Amino acid sequence: MREWTAFVRAHLSLPQLTPEREARIIREVAAQLEDFYRDAVARGATDAEADAFARAQVGDWTRMARDVAHADRPHIRPRVDRVADHLETLAATHPQPGAFRMLANVLTDIRYGIRQMVKTPGFTIVAVLTLAFGIGASSAIFSVVNGVMLKPLSYPEPERLVRVMEILPQYGRFAVAPANFLDWRARTTVFEHISAFWPGNATYVGSDGPERLICASVSWDTFETLGIRPALGRGFRPEEEVRTRDNVIVISHGMWQKRFGSDPNVVGRALSLNGVPVEVVGVMPPNFYFPTRTAEFWRPLTFDANPTRGGHYLGVVARLKPGVSLDQASGEMKGIAEQLARQYPNTSRDESAETARMHDLIVGPVKPMLWTLLAAVGVVVLIACANVANLLLVRASVREKELAIRAAMGAGRGRLAFQMLIESLVLAIVGGAAGVLLGYLAITPIQTLGAGSIPRVLDVTLDRNVLAFTILVTLATGLLFGVAPAWQASRGGIGTVLKEGGRSSTGARGHRLRGLLLVGEVALSLVLLVGATLLLRSFARLTSVDPGFQPEHVLSFSVALPQTTYPGDQHRTQFFGRLLDTLRAMPGVQAAGMVQTVPIRNDYMLSFTIEGRPFEPGGEPSANYRAISPGYLAALSIPVLRGRQIEPSDDAATAPKVAVVDEAFAKKHFPGEDAIGHGIDIGNGTDGFYTIVGVVGNVHHEGLDATPRATMYAPFAHDLFGTMTMMVKVAGRPEDFAASARHAVREIDASLPAFAITPLKEVVTESVAERRFSMLLLAVFAMVALFLAAVGLYGVVAYAVSQRTQEIGLRMAIGAQREDVLRMVLTDGMKLALVGIVLGVGAALALARYVQSLLFEVTPFDPWSYVATAAVLLAVSALACYVPARRATAVDPLVALRAE
Amino acid sequence: MLILSLVEDRARHGYEIGKLIEARSGGRLTFALPTLYPTLLRLENRGLIKGRWVEKAGERERCFYRLTPEGRRVLAEQRATWKAYIEAVNAVMEPTRA
Numbered sequence: 001m002r003e004w005t006a007f008v009r010a011h012l013s014l015p016q017l018t019p020e021r022e023a024r025i026i027r028e029v030a031a032q033l034e035d036f037y038r039d040a041v042a043r044g045a046t047d048a049e050a051d052a053f054a055r056a057q058v059g060d061w062t063r064m065a066r067d068v069a070h071a072d073r074p075h076i077r078p079r080v081d082r083v084a085d086h087l088e089t090l091a092a093t094h095p096q097p098g099a100f101r102m103l104a105n106v107l108t109d110i111r112y113g114i115r116q117m118v119k120t121p122g123f124t125i126v127a128v129l130t131l132a133f134g135i136g137a138s139s140a141i142f143s144v145v146n147g148v149m150l151k152p153l154s155y156p157e158p159e160r161l162v163r164v165m166e167i168l169p170q171y172g173r174f175a176v177a178p179a180n181f182l183d184w185r186a187r188t189t190v191f192e193h194i195s196a197f198w199p200g201n202a203t204y205v206g207s208d209g210p211e212r213l214i215c216a217s218v219s220w221d222t223f224e225t226l227g228i229r230p231a232l233g234r235g236f237r238p239e240e241e242v243r244t245r246d247n248v249i250v251i252s253h254g255m256w257q258k259r260f261g262s263d264p265n266v267v268g269r270a271l272s273l274n275g276v277p278v279e280v281v282g283v284m285p286p287n288f289y290f291p292t293r294t295a296e297f298w299r300p301l302t303f304d305a306n307p308t309r310g311g312h313y314l315g316v317v318a319r320l321k322p323g324v325s326l327d328q329a330s331g332e333m334k335g336i337a338e339q340l341a342r343q344y345p346n347t348s349r350d351e352s353a354e355t356a357r358m359h360d361l362i363v364g365p366v367k368p369m370l371w372t373l374l375a376a377v378g379v380v381v382l383i384a385c386a387n388v389a390n391l392l393l394v395r396a397s398v399r400e401k402e403l404a405i406r407a408a409m410g411a412g413r414g415r416l417a418f419q420m421l422i423e424s425l426v427l428a429i430v431g432g433a434a435g436v437l438l439g440y441l442a443i444t445p446i447q448t449l450g451a452g453s454i455p456r457v458l459d460v461t462l463d464r465n466v467l468a469f470t471i472l473v474t475l476a477t478g479l480l481f482g483v484a485p486a487w488q489a490s491r492g493g494i495g496t497v498l499k500e501g502g503r504s505s506t507g508a509r510g511h512r513l514r515g516l517l518l519v520g521e522v523a524l525s526l527v528l529l530v531g532a533t534l535l536l537r538s539f540a541r542l543t544s545v546d547p548g549f550q551p552e553h554v555l556s557f558s559v560a561l562p563q564t565t566y567p568g569d570q571h572r573t574q575f576f577g578r579l580l581d582t583l584r585a586m587p588g589v590q591a592a593g594m595v596q597t598v599p600i601r602n603d604y605m606l607s608f609t610i611e612g613r614p615f616e617p618g619g620e621p622s623a624n625y626r627a628i629s630p631g632y633l634a635a636l637s638i639p640v641l642r643g644r645q646i647e648p649s650d651d652a653a654t655a656p657k658v659a660v661v662d663e664a665f666a667k668k669h670f671p672g673e674d675a676i677g678h679g680i681d682i683g684n685g686t687d688g689f690y691t692i693v694g695v696v697g698n699v700h701h702e703g704l705d706a707t708p709r710a711t712m713y714a715p716f717a718h719d720l721f722g723t724m725t726m727m728v729k730v731a732g733r734p735e736d737f738a739a740s741a742r743h744a745v746r747e748i749d750a751s752l753p754a755f756a757i758t759p760l761k762e763v764v765t766e767s768v769a770e771r772r773f774s775m776l777l778l779a780v781f782a783m784v785a786l787f788l789a790a791v792g793l794y795g796v797v798a799y800a801v802s803q804r805t806q807e808i809g810l811r812m813a814i815g816a817q818r819e820d821v822l823r824m825v826l827t828d829g830m831k832l833a834l835v836g837i838v839l840g841v842g843a844a845l846a847l848a849r850y851v852q853s854l855l856f857e858v859t860p861f862d863p864w865s866y867v868a869t870a871a872v873l874l875a876v877s878a879l880a881c882y883v884p885a886r887r888a889t890a891v892d893p894l895v896a897l898r899a900e
Numbered sequence: 901m902l903i904l905s906l907v908e909d910r911a912r913h914g915y916e917i918g919k920l921i922e923a924r925s926g927g928r929l930t931f932a933l934p935t936l937y938p939t940l941l942r943l944e945n946r947g948l949i950k951g952r953w954v955e956k957a958g959e960r961e962r963c964f965y966r967l968t969p970e971g972r973r974v975l976a977e978q979r980a981t982w983k984a985y986i987e988a989v990n991a992v993m994e995p996t997r998a
Contacts, residue, residue, distance in 0.1 A: 024963075025941070027963075028951075028962075028963045029933070029937060031915070031960055031961070031962050031963070032913075032914050032915045032918075033933075034960055035913075035915035036915070036933075057932065057934075058932075058933055058934050059934070060934070063934065064933075064934040064937075064938075067934065067938040068937065068938050071939070071941040071942040071945070072938075072942075072945060073945070074945050075945075
């Protein structure tokens with residue numbers, strides 16, 4: 001008779017099952033085949049016939065193997081083990097088995113690691129959450145850094161795009177005068193295209209009534225400069241830069257969808273802007289934005305026959321010719337600008353030009369803040385690592401016996417360390433995955449917080465770069481927090497542990513290592529806390545700066561009068577006069593006035609001369625200028641310090657010209673004498689001097705963090721602007737007045753929209769948005785750091801208490817009081833915290849100068865910030881130590897001693 | 901159900917179960933080894949039967965299966981369902997008595 005077991009083994013292959021299970025099944029199937037054989041023989045068959053009969057019982061062995069494996073699913077072995085076995089087999093036959101062995105070890109270690117995680121869910125949850133916070137924060141901040149700073153601009157070959165600015169002797173970088181731009185364009189040789197643009201807005205009357213749309217006037221080849229062609233129709237032509245031929249627009253993809261229902265035949269359609277008919281000649285592709293995301297259409301920038309060289313308002317963008325370097329271009333543009341300055345000394349004396357990469361210019365201002373935030377999350381990650389390393393060390397000492405036994409059974413020290421490291425990596429990967437999720441969830445809040453203050457914040461996404469970064473951070477953290485336990489595992493002596501009867505042997509050494517990690521953790525969180533406190537104090541200082549006016553209860557909104565329907569001065573004066581009268585007559589309105597430029601949000605500088613003081617041409621002083629109506633100073637509660645304010649009687653074209661200046665102006669130009677009574681020639685016009693009739697308080701026109709510049713105010717009637725911003729002071733909430741404001745405008749002219757309706761308070765808030773962004777994020781990181789450090793401290797002290805139960809019991813048995821025990825445990829924990837705090841203060845002092853650029857009126861060494869932070873950290877540490885210390889005093893001496 | 905009822909009274913080994921099904925059904929029902937054996941494994945994994953290796957004098961060592969308490973419960977349930985089903989079918993099939 002044949003050996004049936006061998007027969008079945010040869011045919012039925014079940015590698016998916018555990019070896020024991022496979023053996024049992026083979027044994028049983030063999031037994032049954034043998035029964036078939038014996039039965040056949042008993043019925044009189046020959047040996048060969050019976051053998052054939054038995055063998056015929058299973059026709060398709062492969063199918064049977066599949067059915068059996070399927071039926072026996074509970075005994076299927078993890079794939080990892082099977083692969084590991086396979087690798088072992090390969091290793092056995094391969095001349096260089098090392099790599100295979102190692103791979104097999106990695107696989108089994110991974111599985112072991114996962115099993116360990118599942119077995120100790122409490123530990124796993126704390127460790128994974130800690131890592132997820134650290135990694136999630138870093139992935140979120142990196143996604144901002146990536147989207148804002150690292151991602152190229154969304155134009156083809158963006159590295160060739162540059163911005164050219166004028167350098168004015170008094171103000172530095174400045175916008176470009178149209179005449180200068182035209183000369184640049186004529187003379188330059190380094191650019192493929194050089195274009196100018198000027199953001200603006202226009203009234204469009206659509207199906208929802210009149211609306212103010214944001215647009216940009218651009219020189220004809222701007223789309224060519226940017227390298228993006230219209231998706232439909234055409235761009236602009238050179239001849240359209242002439243005022244009579246500029247009635248054409250190119251619309252954005254968004255406007256095409258929203259206002260034209262994506263009509264494919266939109267090119268050629270006519271619409272009315274500012275009451276003037278224009279023709280749509282092109283549609284830009286989706287995701288084309290220039291110069292801001294909000295621009296809905298573009299129209300040709302036109303140049304007068306005699307363009308101004310003194311008025312600077314154009315932005316200039318250019319595309320370098322291939323092979324031309326930034327330095328070459330800079331050099332040439334500087335040369336041209338200086339040539340022009342010599343050629344036209346009356347308007348352009350000492351002017352120059354600067355060329356910079358477009359990307360650098362957009363991103364430059366937020367760079368220091370983003371690097372600071374990235375460094376801060378780096379610190380959070382380090383703290384998280386230290387925390388997890390500590391947890392792992394605690395667990396490692398619990399697992400000491402297991403490791404000792406494995407060592408006794410022949411696992412080398414290196415092998416054990418390796419295993420610990422792999423376990424750490426498994427933990428890191430799970431934490432990293434959770435972190436990516438957290439980071440992803442954080443993107444939208446960060447965008448909301450950063451909108452308006454951080455350029456390109458809408459470009460922030462979780463893309464490949466961010467994922468690669470996160471994976472890198474994850475692996476790095478895994479290695480970082482795995483090193484300590486691995487190192488300890490490689491040093492654990494077998495004999496000592498087994499001899500010690502279960503008590504921790506590496507106690508002293510492990511404790512030292514844990515203490516070291518903890519000191520580092522406390523120090524790092526102190527650094528973060530100091531940084532956050534410094535920013536917080538700066539922010540508090542900044543927001544407590546008196547802007548020079550009271551924005552509360554003031555609603556601001558703008559109205560623009562089109563040239564076509566309001567061509568003359570008298571029409572504009574009439575309209576705005578009626579509007580202000582209507583507003584003042586409305587219930588709840590306390591004061592109403594208007595201005596051409598909103599404070600804090602925009603500057604408007606003009607040069608001037610003082611009566612009786614000769615200035616060299618081109619060397620006139622300049623100051624902030626506001627054209628205002630009577631009531632403006634009252635609406636903003638800007639105090640009149642001396643003399644009087646602008647009265648209704650001054651606000652007429654025929655009235656004598658008067659002006660009001662602020663204190664800074666009076667101090668700067670009339671030191672030691674009264675400014676009132678002097679004459680100033682605003683804008684170097686030819687129509688006479690304005691007599692100063694009053695001095696008012698300073699206003700922060702350029703932002704809260706800038707020293708107020710000298711400002712002069714003149715009546716609107718002498719300097720008529722087409723677009724004015726109303727300021728209405730109301731008794732109630734300014735937001736509630738918005739509808740009344742719209743109504744007031746509509747009542748006078750139904751074709752005009754009131755736009756940019758904003759409570760003035762919001763304008764002030766917006767101006768500090770970037771600082772608020774960095775402060776809030778840093779504060780969040782500091783809180784996370786503080787929390788992690790507290791958890792770490794608590795963990796270490798609590799573990800120490802649990803290890804010292806017997807010792808504490810003994811001390812109490814020989815007469816130690818509860819207070820003594822409390823003091824002993826507290827002292828041990830607080831010693832670590834104190835060392836950490838001292839080191840942290842040192843580190844913070846060394847690093848603080850890097851946040852200098854983010855501070856306002858607070859020095860990086862502000863003692864108050866350091867003392868307060870150290871005190872907070874000390875208090876939190878005390879609490880973290882107190883909880884386990886209290887538990888230590890609850891030790892029952894009898895129970896503790898019995899355990900001995 | 902067939903297998904469960906065969907091991908209800910006493911433990912039987914796989915070959916025996918196959919033979920008994922064939923014999924009791926008068927050869928009308930046969931379970932070939934490739935079908936029967938996975939079924940046994942499945943029943944065992946579900947905890948309805950339990951196999952034990954027994955070596956009887958002069959015979960090869962074999963795995964004997966017997967019903968577990970859980971198997972007993974399931975069998976009772978299946979029997980009741982089957983009986984109800986047969987009765988229902990019969991009630992439909994039998995000519996109505998006028």
